[in-house]
Each structure stands twice: as C-alpha cells, then as structure tokens.
Amino acid sequence: MSNRPTPRAMLRTAITPRWLGFAVLAIIFMIGCVVLGRWQWDRTQDIIQAEQAAQSAPRPVEELAEPGGSLANELIGQPVLAEGNYESAGQVMVLHRSFSDRPGVWVVTPLRLTDGSLIAVLRGWLPDASAPGAIPPSGGVVATGVVQPDEGFYSEARPDPGTLVAISSVELRKLWGPETRPGYVTLKTQQPTFEPAPTPVPPTVVTDNVAFPIQNLFYAIQWLIFAAFAIVVYGRWLWRDAQEMSAKDDDLSTTVTPS
C-alpha cells in the first residue's frame, strides 16, 4: 500500500486534466504570493524612508538635552533648529583644521537661545583667526544644522585664550558657564544671511538609523514561504494519487496475468 509510486506513475498522474488544473492553480497562487511578498517588501522600504524623512525634519535644539545633561546617542546627527543671538565675546577658534587641503581654523560661537541657555555653533572654517567672517552677525538669527558629539581628543589642551584644540562642551562650559548645552551644532543654514561668513563644514557624524519595520519584512518572507507551501501540497498530493493509481495498475495486472 505505501509502496513508492514510480516516476512514470507520477508523470502519468501529473498530465491528467485534474492535475494539470491543480498545477495551473498552484502557479497562479505562487505568482500571487510573490506579488504580495514584493508589495510587503516595498512597504518595508517606504516605511524606512518615511521614518528617515521624519527624523531629518529639524527639531528645536532645546528639545534634545538640558544644559549639564548629556546627549543621547540616537540624537547624534539629528538636524536641529536654533534661534537666538551670537555672543562674539565667547567665540573660540579650534586650531589646526584644514579644509580642502588648506590649513585654517574652525570658528565656534556660542548662540544664546531664546530660553537663555547657550549652544555651541560651529559656524565654519576660516584660513586664519582674523580672516573676514570671524565676526559673527549681531542680532537675532535662526540657524539650522546637525547635532554633533563632543570631540574626545586633547579636549583639555588650551593653547591660548580664545583657542581650543578640540570642541568639547565640558571645556566650553568652563568658558561660557553652566547654561551651556551638551554637544555642538554644525551650521548648515542661517537666517538672515550674513556676509562675509566662514565656509560651512560638513558634519563629522551623520546617522540615518531608524527602527526597522520588522512586521512588514516578516510578511514579505511569509508570502514567499506560502508560495513554497503550494509546491509541497501539490507534490505530496500528486504523490498520493500516483500511488493509488499504480496500486490499481498492480491489481489490474495481477487479475490479467494468468497465475
């Protein structure tokens, strides 16, 4: 009874109208599964893009961390919006920073936010500390940029007053006071515009990490598994029908052949 059907018997069963019909249905079903799987995969991509777009919308810098607090890892690289007045008295030059192979300095200026706290803004690069553009605009500005973490190297080195070797909000707090917020912002745009200005430098750390929509990814995988299931069901039931058919053949042959 449970003898294996021969490949011949399997083939003979497969080409019966009934099993050809099942084969067509199985193929249609599998195409449907692949289409639905792709749809879920596209959705996975769409959700990632939407989340990245939401993340790249600038947030007020006040929202990210309190003065004296620390910057959460996932906020590094966050585009921000800062509104306030530059305080030229606190401005520092970060030494030994080249731009397009030209030596120079980075200009870091404290921005007094509307709530009274300070955020360090890396306004950009200048060939030297007295080049035009060193003086920050007076009057209110709305700046956008990207939040960066403190630079960890040589942060305590202070060669001359008004200069630093690395941007560290811990050191800047000593210069500017306890209302200084952690991290710093690399300036991207500034309203109103002001000339001459330092050359903007790209942010060192950018991130586009977002939560992965695992549910949709799983659905995409599951649709493909369902497609594979159609093959399993088709194959197993065909096998059984072929088995029954060859069993009938055996009965027939035993009755026909004279013993």
Place this chain on the structure above:
Amino acid sequence: MEKIRGAALRYRIMAWVTGVVLGCLTIWLIVGYGFMDYANTDVKPGLYRLLWTAHGWLYFIYLIVGVDLAFRMRYSIWRTLGILIAGTVPFMSFVSEYFVHKDVMVRVAALQDVPS
C-alpha cells in the same frame, strides 16, 4: 492510528492558538481603528504589532501541522485547502477544528474496531 491521533492533537492545539490570537487581534483591530485612532501609526502599542508578527509565524506552524494531518487523514486537496484557509479567517479555525476533530474520532473508532 497513533500517528493520526498525534497529528490531530497538534492540529487541535494550533487551531486553538492561532484562532485565539487572530480572534483577539480582530477585536483589537476593530476597537483600535474604530475608537482609538489606530489609523495614526504613532498610537499603536508595541504589543499590537508584536501579536500580528507572532500570528504570522503561528499561522505558518498551523499550515505545517494542517498539511500533515490532512495528508494522514487522506483528505482531498480541496478539503485540505479549506482547512488551511480556515486559519486566516477570524474564528473559522474553531469551526474547522470542530469538524476535523469529529472526523478524526470517527476514523480512530473505525480503526479500533478492525482487529489488527
């Protein structure tokens, strides 16, 4: 016969587990979208998403045990498909399980009557 019993028990468990999870999720979905603003993605709780993901994999196990039982019971391909699809329709897996269980009982009783 023992094998059919084992397969039927596995199917029974999975029909109930997927049925309960899918039933709960269906009610949750209706309440959530009807009264709790679930169309807005931010308000959906993590457990809700997690359960849908879990249901996807539970249904996958349901398929495996369903195919196994249907093959052992020598069901036709149409009946097999009916059992498998029942797992995706809310509350239908209970109905399917009821008929399959009844059928298994009859089959097992018939096999017991035959002296081996």
